[in-house]
Amino acid sequence: MSNKITQILLNEIVNLSKKSDKKLAEKIQTVLDFYITEQKENQKTIKQNEYFLKQWDKRNIIAHERDAKKDKLLEQQSRLASMGEMIDAIAHQWKQPLNSMSMMSDMMQEDFENGLVNSAYVKEFNDTVHMQIDHMVSTLHEFRTFFRPSTKNEEFTIQDAMNSVGILMKDELISQNILLDIDIDSEIKIFGNQNEFKHLFINLINNSIDSFNDKNINHRNINIRCYEENTNIYIEVEDNAGGIPNEVIKDIFKPNVTTKPEGKGTGIGLYMSEQIVKKNHGTINVYNTAAGAFFTITLRQATI
Missing domain, CATH: 3.30.565.10 (Histidine kinase-like ATPase, C-terminal domain)
Structure with missing residues (x-):
């Protein structure tokens, strides 16, 4: 029931009481005045609560945005740290096949001078080099895939x-x-x-x-x-x-x-x-x- 309708009903009760009993009318008026005062206080409290809730919501939004920024920054720091570790790992993985190919190249020169190089030797050399290159390419592919934003x-x-x-x-x-x-x-x-x-x-x-x-x-x-x-x-x-x-x-x-x-x-x-x-x-x-x-x-x- 709205406050307006309630007020109309209370006024009617007061008017009726005046016709029947003066003291009753005074008591009802006292109750009515108390009711009106309480209503005003309640409205004031409601407005204050609404204000505080709005302020609370604003603070929560700000806190949420701040936490989201913090998590994003931590994520970026984590990825950078992992990238450094992975670059070290890639460098280590590439060092071995590069050393192997370098050593094989030196050996091939010496073997050629000693007459040991034939078609079978070249095929084995070619297969080994391609195996090392495939390993390096595979490593690079995994590295790029891992750090590609997705x-x-x-x-x-x-x-x-x-x-x-x-x-x-x-x-x-x-x-x-x-x-x-x-x-x-x-x-x-x-x-x-x-x-x-x-x-x-x-x-x-x-x-x-x-x-x-x-x-x-x-x-x-x-x-x-x-x-x-x-x-x-x-x-x-x-x-x-x-x-x-x-x-x-x-x-x-x-x-x-x-x-x-x-x-x-x-x-x-x-x-x-x-x-x-x-x-x-x-x-x-x-x-x-x-x-x-x-x-x-x-x-x-x-x-x-």
Whole structure:
């Protein structure tokens, strides 16, 4: 009932009461005056609340925009850090085939002078050179694909994403004397941004590599498993690098939290890993085993 109609009814009650009883009319008038005062106070309170809600909404919008800018900046920093690491890995991977081709060229000159060069020799030389070049081209392709900006979501297998990471990091893992054991169901597919998942795997592997080096561990193993159970996809990444310090592990996915010495780590990698998982409607957790860190990623198939 509107205030206008209510006021009309109250006035009618007052007028009727005046005809019947003066004291009753006075009491009703008192009640009416009190009601009118309360109504005015209520209207004042409502306006104040509306004002505060508007201000609150403005602050929330500003805070949301500020957080979005911060996340974008952190993402850019993470990609730049990964790019630096990948450039080092590419340089390392290219160094070996270039050295091999250079050495083969020198040997060919010497063998030619000794009369050892024939058609079979040239064919073997040609095949070997092309194999080395193919390896370099494949590495460059994966590098360009990984860093090409893309918001495209597509269906892909976890195994394909991991195979690409393996090409990018193969020589780095060999040089670091790390045994990478992969057990991924080849049929598991998800819908999302494949480059982001490559980024996720690289972040976790690099995290293990840094931990191995910081603690001077000789026998180095990283195990990556992926399997389906009920309606979930589980990705597990386990190493024997000694684990994450207890005082840090609860905050390890927060930005700028790192176990690395000053100047050697930004703390962005694991934060961005969590953002990638959340974007794909999943969760990521970590705990320490007797040997090292154990990361578990859970993806809900129905919502990806």
